[in-house]
Amino acid sequence: MAWTTNEIAKHKDARKHPGGPGIILKYAGHDATSAFVPIHSPDAIQRNLSPSQCLGRLADTKGGEVDVQMGHTQDEMRVEREMKRRPPLNQILNLTDIEVPFYSAGTDDEVSLRENRRAFDRFSSIRVMRPVSICDPSTKILGYHSSLPIFVSGAAQAILGELNITRACGKANIIQMVCTTDSAAALPSQPLFFQLYKVTDTAASTKVVQEAEQLGYKAIALTVDAVVVGNRERDVKSLWVLEQQEGKNSGYDKSFGSSAVNRRNAFDSDLSWKETIPWLRSITKLPIILKGIQCVEDAMLAVEAGVEAILVSNHGGMCILMVWLSNSKDLGLMFPRRDVIKAVCLGSKAVGLGRPFLYALSAYGEAGVTKMLDVLHREITISMRLLGAASIRDLTPEMVERVDWEPVRQRNTKL
Numbered sequence: 001m002a003w004t005t006n007e008i009a010k011h012k013d014a015r016k017h018p019g020g021p022g023i024i025l026k027y028a029g030h031d032a033t034s035a036f037v038p039i040h041s042p043d044a045i046q047r048n049l050s051p052s053q054c055l056g057r058l059a060d061t062k063g064g065e066v067d068v069q070m071g072h073t074q075d076e077m078r079v080e081r082e083m084k085r086r087p088p089l090n091q092i093l094n095l096t097d098i099e100v101p102f103y104s105a106g107t108d109d110e111v112s113l114r115e116n117r118r119a120f121d122r123f124s125s126i127r128v129m130r131p132v133s134i135c136d137p138s139t140k141i142l143g144y145h146s147s148l149p150i151f152v153s154g155a156a157q158a159i160l161g162e163l164n165i166t167r168a169c170g171k172a173n174i175i176q177m178v179c180t181t182d183s184a185a186a187l188p189s190q191p192l193f194f195q196l197y198k199v200t201d202t203a204a205s206t207k208v209v210q211e212a213e214q215l216g217y218k219a220i221a222l223t224v225d226a227v228v229v230g231n232r233e234r235d236v237k238s239l240w241v242l243e244q245q246e247g248k249n250s251g252y253d254k255s256f257g258s259s260a261v262n263r264r265n266a267f268d269s270d271l272s273w274k275e276t277i278p279w280l281r282s283i284t285k286l287p288i289i290l291k292g293i294q295c296v297e298d299a300m301l302a303v304e305a306g307v308e309a310i311l312v313s314n315h316g317g318m319c320i321l322m323v324w325l326s327n328s329k330d331l332g333l334m335f336p337r338r339d340v341i342k343a344v345c346l347g348s349k350a351v352g353l354g355r356p357f358l359y360a361l362s363a364y365g366e367a368g369v370t371k372m373l374d375v376l377h378r379e380i381t382i383s384m385r386l387l388g389a390a391s392i393r394d395l396t397p398e399m400v401e402r403v404d405w406e407p408v409r410q411r412n413t414k415l
């Protein structure tokens with residue numbers, strides 16, 4: 001049976017695609033493997049489509065069959081160009097060296113993204129005359145050993161496969177939060193947390209959580225800061241440019257970024273303290289992390305609701321600012337990645353990193369992630385020593401102070 005692109009666009013099943021029918025149309029008549037594989041789990045087709053949904057061979061609008069075109073798309077050629085331009089891995093000295101433009105996008109005019117980066121530059125302090133020749137940056141996160149006070153904050157769309165992140169983290173003893181849409185096979189004894197986007201179909205979310213528990217995940221991180229997806233203008237612009245270059249109208253809704261297109265239909269926008277936490281507690285024994293708390297009032301409500309931890313986050317400036325982690329005993333600020341140590345001083349148990357793992361993975365695969373963790377280990381240990389801390393326990397609020405230019409001047413005049 002042959003189908004025209006118009007018929008595909010109108011078909012109810014194509015319209016159910018979480019990424020919208022536009023992306024299906026974009027690849028209609030082409031080999032879509034390179035677009036499909038990076039953002040779908042290997043069993044996505046088996047899990048979501050019945051054999052009867054295999055509609056047949058594609059056809060052009062005149063009814064003739066379309067050959068699968070094996071040529072490169074603009075996206076593929078752009079990736080190839082960028083891969084040739086990347087520096088050798090041994091020249092990567094810090095996390096900024098591996099930044100990839102796509103993942104850097106924030107929402108709207110990116111004020112939150114910039115403020116996320118700036119906010120913690122204002123904190124600084126160094127203590128001297130403290131023995132630090134032996135320095136141990138390891139800690140525990142929800143009771144699980146971690147070699148550094150960081151973990152992987154779930155970020156879907158890991159272009160070279162999130163399993164490379166899992167493997168590198170397993171070897172380095174770093175905990176990974178795996179996204180709802182991704183899959184991971186942990187090394188033996190490697191703890192993984194599961195990131196949950198609750199969807200409107202509560203039974204479907206219940207099934208996903210229970211599967212995660214059976215698979216051995218150690219915690220459920222319910223994302224609460226993305227009930228509506230931010231408008232990632234940078235994503236939209238780059239998509240539009242690419243579509244123009246390709247001379248096609250892909251059918252994308254250009255008022256939303258690509259991820260928004262993936263998500264806007266299914267997410268439950270009615271999360272509430274009254275309904276959602278009791279529901280989650282009733283279906284799992286795993287500790288609950290609320291990912292995306294952004295103010296003290298909600299942090300206190302989270303404590304009242306009895307969740308084990310909160311992650312203060314605005315999706316890295318992609319949805320609406322920073323990150324806070326707590327458990328029933330502690331509340332703590334969590335800072336952007338360069339300020340991991342300052343965050344721990346102010347009470348965080350750990351700092352979640354999202355994009356750095358994606359950058360490292362996209363450019364260099366597992367070796368890139370391992371390199372990035374080496375860089376982080378070096379930076380964190382040097383920072384601790386310079387700050388005067390030999391262990392994570394030594395990182396206390398007294399170790400840092402907020403320094404603003406104006407108050408510093410005022411303070412100096414009083415001296």
Ligand SMILES: Cc1cc2nc3c(=O)[nH]c(=O)nc-3n(C[C@H](O)[C@H](O)[C@H](O)COP(=O)(O)O)c2cc1C
Nearest residue numbers: 103153154155156157179223313315316353354355
């Ligand atoms: C490309 C991309 C995809 C993401 N996908 C998810 C997701 O599926 N679920 C989620 O809870 N957070 C997601 N996030 C947010 C990250 O978990 C993290 O909160 C954010 O990137 C901030 O950390 P960073 O500044 O280190 O990147 C994503 C972030 C990026 C950049």
